[in-house]
Amino acid sequence: MALGSEAQGRRGTERPQLLLLRPPLSVLHEALSARFQLLRPWESPLPFDRFLAAHAAGVRALLVTGLASVDGPLLDALPALRFIVTTSSGVNHIDLAECARRGIAVANAGTIFSLDVADYAVGLLIDVLRRVSASDRYVRRGLWPRAGDYPLGSKLGSKRVGIVGLGSIGSEIAKRLEAFGCSISYFSRSRKPQVPYTYFPSVGDLAAESDVLVLSCALTEETYHIINRDVMSALGKDGIIINVGRGALVDEAELVKHLMQREIGGAGLDVFEHEPAVPEELFCMDNVVLSAHFSVETLEMSTELCQLVIANLNAFFSNRPLLTPVSARTRSYYS
Amino acid sequence: MESLGVLLTARIDPYLEAELDRRFKLFRLWELPPAQRREFLRENAEAIRAVVGSPALGADAEMIDLLPRLEIVANFGVGLDKVDLRRCRDRGVRVVYTPDVVTDDTADLAIGLAIAAMRRICDSDRYLRDGSWKGKGDYKLTSKFSGKTVGILGLGRIGQAVAKRAEGFGCPICYCSRSEKRHTNYKYYPSVLELAANCQVLVVACPLTEETHHIINREVIDALGPNGVLVNVGRGPHVDECELVSALLDGQLGAAGLDVFEHEPHVPEQLFGLDNVVLVPHIGTDTLETSKAMADLILENLEAHVSNRPLLTPAF
Numbered sequence: 001m002a003l004g005s006e007a008q009g010r011r012g013t014e015r016p017q018l019l020l021l022r023p024p025l026s027v028l029h030e031a032l033s034a035r036f037q038l039l040r041p042w043e044s045p046l047p048f049d050r051f052l053a054a055h056a057a058g059v060r061a062l063l064v065t066g067l068a069s070v071d072g073p074l075l076d077a078l079p080a081l082r083f084i085v086t087t088s089s090g091v092n093h094i095d096l097a098e099c100a101r102r103g104i105a106v107a108n109a110g111t112i113f114s115l116d117v118a119d120y121a122v123g124l125l126i127d128v129l130r131r132v133s134a135s136d137r138y139v140r141r142g143l144w145p146r147a148g149d150y151p152l153g154s155k156l157g158s159k160r161v162g163i164v165g166l167g168s169i170g171s172e173i174a175k176r177l178e179a180f181g182c183s184i185s186y187f188s189r190s191r192k193p194q195v196p197y198t199y200f201p202s203v204g205d206l207a208a209e210s211d212v213l214v215l216s217c218a219l220t221e222e223t224y225h226i227i228n229r230d231v232m233s234a235l236g237k238d239g240i241i242i243n244v245g246r247g248a249l250v251d252e253a254e255l256v257k258h259l260m261q262r263e264i265g266g267a268g269l270d271v272f273e274h275e276p277a278v279p280e281e282l283f284c285m286d287n288v289v290l291s292a293h294f295s296v297e298t299l300e301m302s303t304e305l306c307q308l309v310i311a312n313l314n315a316f317f318s319n320r321p322l323l324t325p326v327s328a329r330t331r332s333y334y335s
Numbered sequence: 336m337e338s339l340g341v342l343l344t345a346r347i348d349p350y351l352e353a354e355l356d357r358r359f360k361l362f363r364l365w366e367l368p369p370a371q372r373r374e375f376l377r378e379n380a381e382a383i384r385a386v387v388g389s390p391a392l393g394a395d396a397e398m399i400d401l402l403p404r405l406e407i408v409a410n411f412g413v414g415l416d417k418v419d420l421r422r423c424r425d426r427g428v429r430v431v432y433t434p435d436v437v438t439d440d441t442a443d444l445a446i447g448l449a450i451a452a453m454r455r456i457c458d459s460d461r462y463l464r465d466g467s468w469k470g471k472g473d474y475k476l477t478s479k480f481s482g483k484t485v486g487i488l489g490l491g492r493i494g495q496a497v498a499k500r501a502e503g504f505g506c507p508i509c510y511c512s513r514s515e516k517r518h519t520n521y522k523y524y525p526s527v528l529e530l531a532a533n534c535q536v537l538v539v540a541c542p543l544t545e546e547t548h549h550i551i552n553r554e555v556i557d558a559l560g561p562n563g564v565l566v567n568v569g570r571g572p573h574v575d576e577c578e579l580v581s582a583l584l585d586g587q588l589g590a591a592g593l594d595v596f597e598h599e600p601h602v603p604e605q606l607f608g609l610d611n612v613v614l615v616p617h618i619g620t621d622t623l624e625t626s627k628a629m630a631d632l633i634l635e636n637l638e639a640h641v642s643n644r645p646l647l648t649p650a651f
Contacts, residue, residue: 115479115481115482115504115505116479116481118481119450119454119479119480119481119504120450120454120456122446122450123447123450123451123454123456123480124456126443126444126446126447126450126451127447127451127456127457127460129622130440130443130444130447130618130621130622131618132444132447132448132451132456132457132613132615133451133456133457133460133461135615135616135618136451136457136613136614136615137457137461138616139602139607139614139615139616140607140614142604144599144600144601144602144616145600145601148600149616149617149621150615150616150618150621152621152622152623152626153618153621153622153623154622154623154624155439155440155443155622155623155624155625156439156440156443157439157440157443175503176500176503176504177503178503179499179500179502179503180439180443180446180500180503181439275468276468278463278468283463283464283466289456289460290459290460290463290464291456291459291460291463292459292462292463292468294454294455294459294477297476297477298454298476298477298478298479299476299477299478299479300478300479301476301479302476
C-alpha cells in the first residue's frame with residue numbers, strides 16, 4: 001500500500017507529499033501548494049482516522065500549525081513519517097520522546113519570533129503599568145469629557161524586572177527594558193555567566209526581588225505551573241506578571257483569585273491555560289491586558305516563517321541538515 | 336511676612352493641592368463656574384502672588400493682567416504653551432516648570448503607543464473582552480515594531496529619551512529639530528516633510544509654538560503614508576486633527592497612537608471605531624511617581640521663591 005501511494009504520488013506529480021492537520025495561514029498555504037502535494041484531511045468527507053489510513057500511509061513529512069497535538073496514537077497512524085515541522089517555537093504540543101523513539105526528526109520556528117514576542121512583551125508591560133488599553137476604552141466610551149482625567153498609572157523606569165527563561169526571547173526583552181531604566185534579573189535552568197544580569201536560583205527568590213515577572217520560557221514538566229501561589233505571594237500585591245510563554249506556566253485559577261483579591265498588581269497575558277477560553281473574571285479588570293495568543297502575528301513574521309518552513313522541508317527531502325532542528329540544545333534556548 | 340497667595344487653576348493633583356494648602360494660602364480657581372472666575376480674581380488680586388497652572392489651564396495674558404501682584408507662575412508640566420511667556424517677561428513675572436522629571440514617563444508612553452498601535456494590543460484586548468477569540472487564520476496580521484525607522488520631531492530631553500528606547504529595539508533613528516545636534520549620530524533632516532518621507536514611525540516631541548502649530552499637516556501625513564505610524568505625545572495642535580482623521584479613515588495613514596488632541600477632553604468620535612489607533616487621555620506623565628516628583632518640584636520652586644533662594648527650574 002505504501003509503495004502504491006508513493007508510486008501514485010510520483011506518477012501524479014514530482015512534488016513530495018506533506019500532511020497538514022489544520023488549514024494554515026493563507027500565505028503559507030499558497031507557498032506550500034506550489035512545492036508540495038498537500039494532504040488536507042479537513043477537506044475530506046472521511047473521518048480523520050480513516051483519511052490517514054486511506055491516504056497518509058506513505059507520508060514522510062507532517063506540518064503542524066496552530067499548536068495541534070502530536071502524540072503516540074497519531075504517530076502510530078503515520079508509519080512512514082520521518083519529519084515533523086511546527087510553525088511554533090514552543091514544542092510542548094509534540095511528544096518529542098515518541099518522535100525520538102521512532103527516528104522522526106522535528107524542526108520548529110527557531111528564534112524567528114523572538115523580536116516580535118519581545119516587542120509584544122514590552123508593549124504589554126507598558127500597557128499594564130500605564131493603563132493604555134484601559135484608558136483607550138475610557139476615551140472610546142466618551143468618559144473623558146464626562147468623568148474627567150483617568151486615574152494615575154505606575155512608572156516603568158526603576159522597576160525591577162525578573163525574567164523567567166533567559167533564552168532568545170528573554171534576552172531580547174532584557175535588552176529592551178534596560179533602555180527604559182529597568183533593572184534586570186533572571187531565573188534560568190542554569191546561570192549564564194556571560195550576561196550582566198543578576199541570577200536567582202529559584203523563581204520564588206526572583207519574585208521576592210522583583211516588581212515585574214516576565215515569562216519567556218518553554219513549557220515542560222518542570223515549568224508547568226511554575227508561577228504558583230507561593231511565587232505570586234513573593235511577588236507581592238503591587239507585582240505585575242507578563243506571560244508571553246505558555247498559559248500553563250501559570251496556575252491560572254490562582255492568578256485570577258489573586259487579581260480578584262487585589263493580592264497582585266496586574267497582569268499582561270497573551271496566553272492562557274485552556275485557549276481559546278479566557279477566565280471571564282478578567283474582563284472587568286483595568287489592571288489586566290488580554291490578548292489572543294497574538295505575540296507572533298506580524299506580517300513580517302509570516303513571510304519569514306514561510307521561508308523557514310519551506311527551507312526545512314526542502315532540507316529534509318534532499319537529505320540535508322535541517323535549519324532549525326529541535327534537540328536538547330534547542331530546548332535550552334528557553335530555560 | 337504674609338503667606339504666599341497661590342492660585343491653583345485646576346484640580347491637577349491631590350497631593351499638590353494639599354501641600355499648597357498647608358504651606359501657602361491657596362485659592363482654588365476651578366471651584367468657581369467659568370463666568371465667575373474673573374470676578375474671583377479681581378476680589379483676590381491683592382493676595383494672589385503665584386499661579387500654579389496645568390496643561391489644561393495655564394496663565395494667559397488676561398489672567399496675568401488681572402493679577403497685579405503676580406510674582407511667579409509655576410507650570411505643572413514641561414510644555415509651556417498655556418503660559419503667556421512674553422507677558423510674563425514684560426511684567427517681570429518669573430516662570431518655573433517641570434522638565435526632566437517628566438522625560439521618562441513621556442518617552443515610555445511614546446514607545447508604548449507605537450507598539451500598541453502597530454501590534455494592535457488594545458484591539459486584541461477589546462476583542463477578547465467582547466467574548467470572542469478570533470481564529471488565527473482570520474486576524475489581520477499586524478506590523479512589526481523592531482527595526483522600523485523612527486523619526487523624532489524635536490530632539491530635546493524627551494526626544495532623546497525616545498531615541499534611546501527605540502534603539503533598544505534595533506530601530507534606526509532620524510530626527511528634525513530647529514538645529515542639528517552634532518553630539519548625536521542620528522540622521523538629521525532639516526524639514527519635517529523629509530523626516531516623514533524617510534521614517535516609518537514619526538514621534539512628535541517638540542514644544543508647541545506658533546511655528547509648530549499644525550506642523551503635522553496633510554502633506555506630512557501623506558509622506559508618512561499607508562504604512563506609517565504617527566505618535567503624538569506633544570500637544571494636540573501640533574497635528575491638523577481634521578486631516579489626521581480623514582487620512583486614518585481613508586487608510587492613507589497606517590496607524591496612530593495619540594495622547595493629545597486639539598480640543599481636549601474631546602476626541603474625534605470618528606476614530607472610535609478604528610482598530611489601528613490608540614487613544615489615551617493625556618496621560619503622558621500620569622504616574623504616581625512622576626506626579627509626586629512634579630508636585631515636589633513645583634513646591635520647592637515656590638519655597639525657593641519666597642525665601643529668595645535660586646529657583647530650581649526657571650523657564651527663562
